[in-house]
Amino acid sequence: MPSLDSDARQLRLLIDGVADHAIYLLDPEGYLRSWNTGGERIKGYTAEEVIGTHFSRFYTPEDAANGAPARGLRIAREEGRFTAEGWRVRKDGSRFHASVVIDPILEGGELIGYAKVTRDTTERFQHEERLGVARDALLQSQKLEAIGKLTLGLAHDFNNLLNIVINSLELVEHYTLEPKAKRHLQGAMRAAERGALLTRQLLTFGKGHALIAERHAVGRIIGEAMDTLRRACRAGVTLEAHLAEDLPEIDVDREHLEAALLNLVSNSRDAMPGGGHIAITASLRDCAPPHATDQPASRFVCIEVSDDGEGIATEDLVRVFEPFFTTKDIGKGSGLGLSQVFGFARQSGGFAELKSAPGAGTTVSVCLPVSRESE
Missing domain, CATH: 1.10.287 (Helix Hairpins)
Structure with a gap:
């Protein structure tokens, strides 16, 4: 009958029994000298595959190139412990976020290796x-x-x-x-x-x-507004619409939706003084509003107006829907266009989103709820 009398056996069983932590020993240069079942479960390697290899194999290529493995050993050696969190790489190449602890092992005051513990966080x-x-x-x-x-x-x-x-x-x-x-x-x-x-x-x-919401087909509204929207575009700016088929009808104030589309197309036009392309798309999306992510997902018809213009600086993105905030030059905009779009979407029971990056264009989404009768 197996016995637990041996201290070495007890330690081996204890370490192997910890399945949610990779626990292993390194020599002073960082080469693996032991491996446990937690390491195999988290990182995907068997003991035969990793013992004798350098522990830097678990780091991302960029961290390995920056000297992160050697830096961790140095801090552990000089300060008595190294702790960190960061991305690591499994055998299959996938990345996981890890909490790492490295402790130096001393014998008679001399460094003989390191104990390393990694937890998948x-x-x-x-x-x-x-x-x-x-x-x-x-x-x-x-x-x-x-x-x-x-x-x-x-x-x-x-x-x-x-x-x-x-x-x-x-x-x-x-x-x-x-x-x-x-x-x-x-x-x-x-x-x-x-x-x-x-x-x-x-x-x-x-x-x-007050909005006057009536049952409308979004595709019809956009299609009938295209002539007006194209007239709002200057020479060199093209406008196309790509609408998903069989979109359900929604309850919406048509006049305010058309005004929102005109605002968005005008903004896109102004963002492309040298010309460019504007695309209007409409599709179904199942999601929770960004201001209420704890709510269950609902169905929305989302209208997106995208351009390939200048884009918006990252630090300005949190303010784009505020009244009177504008990235345009003085005298070229009231700063009320996007705030009107935001207010219209929220008052209609939906939401508006903006995604942009400098030099990468801008996409504004107006998502309006699908009534249960239309689902």
Whole structure:
């Protein structure tokens, strides 16, 4: 009958019994002298394949080239322990995230090797990454919600004042016959109407503009708007639509959707002063909104407007949907186009996303929910 009386046997059984940690010994130069079942399970190598080889084989090529294996041994030797987290490579070439500890083994004050313990932390690392993304999305959503509330109050007051100005100008124009005065009045009226348009965009962002949602086929709306959208493009800018077949109908305010598409196409046009290509696509997507990743996935019709223009700087991406924020030169944009798109999508029960990188173009997605009756 097997016995546990031997200390060496007890230690061997103990180390082999730890299946979720790779535990092994290295000589002073970093060559493997032992291997356990945890190492085989995590990294895919048998003892025969790795004993006698250098432990740098487990590192990514870039870390190995940067001297990470030797640096870990040096720190362990000089400081008494080395701990780190990073990516490692399995036998099949796949990468996993690992927590690593290296301890020096001394005998009579002389270094005779190292004890190395590796734990697979990929699942924890990915979970923390998802939590970080969700946390950032929630904070961004809360910030935009707060800006929306402030914007809503200001826009309402400003809209009321503009209505008084416009009504007064119409009355004055009615009683004024002098041509020069009429021209000045008409200029003032155009400026007031421009201000009214801006307040409507602010009201849309702040969810203060009532939407009239009706059942529509997105493909039909886009198809009928293409002539208008093409006229918004300058010479040298091409526009095409690629729409998935059999898209379900959705409940949407057609006028606001068309305005959102015009805003996005105009932004893409302005991002390509030397010409380029704009593509509009529509497809079904099953997902949770980025501001509510803990919710179960729902079905959305997602309309994407993509261009191959200048792209947007990484540090500006978190602000692109804020009212009055713009990457355009002064005087070339109000900064309300994307905020109107964002507000429209949220008020419609969906969401808007923007993906971009400098020199790699921009894609804006407007995702609108599919009603249960259409599923």
